[in-house]
Amino acid sequence: MNRSDLKIIAFIILLALVLYLGLNLMKKEGNIASIYYEDDLLMTVDLNTDKEYVVSGQLGDVILEVKNGKIRVKEENSPRHLCSLQGYTNSSSKPIICLPNKIIIKVSNVSDIDGVVY
Amino acid sequence: MKRKIGIIILLLILIYLIVLFIDKSIYKNYSKDLFYMDTYINIKLNTTESKKEIDVIFDDIDYLYSSYHKLTDRYHEYDGIINAYYLNELLPDNKEVIIDQRLADIIDIGIDYYNQTNGLFNIASGNLTEVWKEFIDDCAILPTTEDLNVNIDITDIKLNGNSYMKDNNVKIDLGAIAKGYVTELVGNYLEDNGIYSYVINAGGNVKVGNAYGKESFVIGITDPNDTSSIFTRVNINNKSVVTSGNYQRYCMLNGINYNHIINPKTRYPVADKQSVTVIGNNSVIADIYSTYLYILPLEDGLKLVNSNPDIEAIWYIDKDNIVRSDNFNYE
Amino acid sequence: MTTKRITTIAMLTAISVVIAIIESYFAFLNSIVPGLKLGLANVIIVLTLYRYNFKTALLVSIMRVFIVSLIRTGFGLNFFFSLVGAIFSIVAMVLVKKTKLSIIGVSIVGSICHSIGQVLIGIMILDNNNIVYYLPYLLLFSIPTGVVIGMIAKKVLAYDIFKN
Known part of the structure; x- marks a missing residue:
C-alpha cells in the first residue's frame, strides 16, 4: 500500500461521511x-x-x-x-x-x- | 490506448441499452390525483409501461371521471349536456327527453337496485336528500315533517331505453352510485390496457387490482370516532371496498348526529350505527350495498350478507360493538 | 486466439465463477444493505487485469456474470445489475491503473465503482432515490473489501503461478 492508496482511502472515508451527513440532514427522518x-x-x-x-x-x-x-x-x-x-x-x-x-x-x-x- | 477507449465506449453503450431494456421490463409506480364528483380521487399504478404511455392512460381516466361527473352532477349545468341537473331542475314534468346512454345505464342500475332492496336504495330521493343537505350545511333548524313530505316515488321516473320522462317533479340523486360506477369502469379500463396492479381511491371508494411484489393490498378502514386513524385493515386483491359512515357529512345538533345517509322509508338520517364497510368484487355493487346496509338494521343486513358469498361486510355500530359477516376474516 | 489463451481465459473464468458461487451463500450481507457483497471474485479480475490485459479481464468478468446467473441467480434484474456493476468496476480499474495507485488502490476503486454503478442504475431504473442512502455504507464497505482483494491479488501475482 503506498501513499496514493492511503490518500484514496482517506478521500473515500471523507466522501462517505459527507454523503451520510448531507443525506441525513435532507432526510429529516421521513x-x-x-x-x-x-x-x-x-x-x-x-x-x-x-x-x-x-x-x-x-x-x-x-x-x-x-x-x-x-x-x-x-x-x-x-x-x-x-x-x-x-x-x-x-x-x-x-x-x-x-x-x-x-x-x-x-x-x-x-x-x-x-x-x-x- | 485507442482500442481501449473504443471498448470503453462500447461498454457504455451496452450499459445504456441495458438500462433501456430494464426500463421496459421493470415495474414502476405512478400516482395521479383528480378532483371530481365532489371528492378527491387518487390512482396508483404499478406497471412496466413508461411514463409517456401512463400519461395517456391518466388522461383517459381523467376524461372518464370528468364526463361522468358532469352527467351525474345535480347542482350544476353544463353547456350541451343533459345531466342530472337538467333532468331535475330544467326538464318539465311529462316531457320526454333523450339522454346520454351512459347516464341511462346508471339510472337503470339504480332502478334495478330499488327493486332488489325493497326501496331502501332509492335514486329518486333527490327531493328528500336536498332538504337534508340544506339542513346539514346550515346545521340550524331541523326540517319539519311537512318539509320532508316530498315526492320520492321512483315510479314517477319513466326510463325507456335512453328516453327519460318524469312526473310530479321527482328528482334523481346519483350520489350513492356514481363514484362506484366510474371507479368500476376505470378499473376495467386499466385491466383492458394490461395494468393489473392498481389502487383507485375515489373519496374512500377503493378498488384494487392484483398486488405486485407482495401478497395483497392492505386497505385501512377509518375509525368513525377518530377519523385520523383506522380501526382495522383488510388484505385484498381484485376487490372493491366502500364505507358509508356517519362522519362523512353530518351535522351535530343538540348532541344528535344527523348524517347524509337518509332512510327513504322513515325520511330521517340513519342513526343506529357509525359505519358499514362492504367488500365486493364489483365497485358499483359495493357502493350500493354500503348505503343499503347502512340503512338496513344490523340483523337483516347480517342475514343478507351471510347468504351472499360475493359480499363481505363489517359494521361499526359503536366503539364496543363491531360486527363482522361470516366471511369477513382479516387479521 | 491461441489455445493457450483460450485455456487461460477458461481457467480464470472457472475460478472466479467458483468463488462467486461460494460467495453467493453469504447473501445475508445483501439483506443488511442492498447491493452489499464481498466481491471476492474480483480477485481474479484484478489479477487478470495486471497479469494479462484489459480485454482478457473484461471477457472473464462478463463471462463470470453470465455463468453465475446461469447456474445460481437466473437472468432477472440481478443479472443486469451485476453486469453493469462488473463493467463499471473494470472500466474504473483500467482507467486508474496507469496512475500512482498500487494494485490495492486500484482494487479499492474497482470495488467502489461496482457499488456506485449499481446504485446509479438503481436510481435510474427503479426511480427510487432512497437507494442513494445506502451509498455511504457501500463506500465504506468497499474499503476493506478492496484492500483484501488487492492484497490477495498482490500475493498471488508475487508467486507468479500464471507464469508462461
Whole structure:
C-alpha cells in the first residue's frame, strides 16, 4: 500500500461521511409533509418543527399548523370547514384533503397501508 | 490506448441499452390525483409501461371521471349536456327527453337496485336528500315533517331505453352510485390496457387490482370516532371496498348526529350505527350495498350478507360493538 | 486466439465463477444493505487485469456474470445489475491503473465503482432515490473489501503461478 492508496482511502472515508451527513440532514427522518394544489407541489414542510404555514387555495388562504410531528389545517375558507375538521395526520395512508380549496397534504413516510376507506 | 477507449465506449453503450431494456421490463409506480364528483380521487399504478404511455392512460381516466361527473352532477349545468341537473331542475314534468346512454345505464342500475332492496336504495330521493343537505350545511333548524313530505316515488321516473320522462317533479340523486360506477369502469379500463396492479381511491371508494411484489393490498378502514386513524385493515386483491359512515357529512345538533345517509322509508338520517364497510368484487355493487346496509338494521343486513358469498361486510355500530359477516376474516 | 489463451481465459473464468458461487451463500450481507457483497471474485479480475490485459479481464468478468446467473441467480434484474456493476468496476480499474495507485488502490476503486454503478442504475431504473442512502455504507464497505482483494491479488501475482 503506498501513499496514493492511503490518500484514496482517506478521500473515500471523507466522501462517505459527507454523503451520510448531507443525506441525513435532507432526510429529516421521513417526516415531511408535501402540500399540493391539485397536482402541483406547493411546498414541503418539516414535521419536526412546530410552525404555521400559509398556502393559497381555491377559496383563499389555508393556514396549516405543524405540532408534535403532526400536521393539520387550522383555518380555511371552505363553507363547511371539512378539512379543518379532519384533524391532524402524520401518516402517508391518511392524506388531508381540502376539497373546496383543492389542497392536498400528503405525509411521506413508509406505510404498509395502500389506501384507506373513509 | 485507442482500442481501449473504443471498448470503453462500447461498454457504455451496452450499459445504456441495458438500462433501456430494464426500463421496459421493470415495474414502476405512478400516482395521479383528480378532483371530481365532489371528492378527491387518487390512482396508483404499478406497471412496466413508461411514463409517456401512463400519461395517456391518466388522461383517459381523467376524461372518464370528468364526463361522468358532469352527467351525474345535480347542482350544476353544463353547456350541451343533459345531466342530472337538467333532468331535475330544467326538464318539465311529462316531457320526454333523450339522454346520454351512459347516464341511462346508471339510472337503470339504480332502478334495478330499488327493486332488489325493497326501496331502501332509492335514486329518486333527490327531493328528500336536498332538504337534508340544506339542513346539514346550515346545521340550524331541523326540517319539519311537512318539509320532508316530498315526492320520492321512483315510479314517477319513466326510463325507456335512453328516453327519460318524469312526473310530479321527482328528482334523481346519483350520489350513492356514481363514484362506484366510474371507479368500476376505470378499473376495467386499466385491466383492458394490461395494468393489473392498481389502487383507485375515489373519496374512500377503493378498488384494487392484483398486488405486485407482495401478497395483497392492505386497505385501512377509518375509525368513525377518530377519523385520523383506522380501526382495522383488510388484505385484498381484485376487490372493491366502500364505507358509508356517519362522519362523512353530518351535522351535530343538540348532541344528535344527523348524517347524509337518509332512510327513504322513515325520511330521517340513519342513526343506529357509525359505519358499514362492504367488500365486493364489483365497485358499483359495493357502493350500493354500503348505503343499503347502512340503512338496513344490523340483523337483516347480517342475514343478507351471510347468504351472499360475493359480499363481505363489517359494521361499526359503536366503539364496543363491531360486527363482522361470516366471511369477513382479516387479521 | 491461441489455445493457450483460450485455456487461460477458461481457467480464470472457472475460478472466479467458483468463488462467486461460494460467495453467493453469504447473501445475508445483501439483506443488511442492498447491493452489499464481498466481491471476492474480483480477485481474479484484478489479477487478470495486471497479469494479462484489459480485454482478457473484461471477457472473464462478463463471462463470470453470465455463468453465475446461469447456474445460481437466473437472468432477472440481478443479472443486469451485476453486469453493469462488473463493467463499471473494470472500466474504473483500467482507467486508474496507469496512475500512482498500487494494485490495492486500484482494487479499492474497482470495488467502489461496482457499488456506485449499481446504485446509479438503481436510481435510474427503479426511480427510487432512497437507494442513494445506502451509498455511504457501500463506500465504506468497499474499503476493506478492496484492500483484501488487492492484497490477495498482490500475493498471488508475487508467486507468479500464471507464469508462461
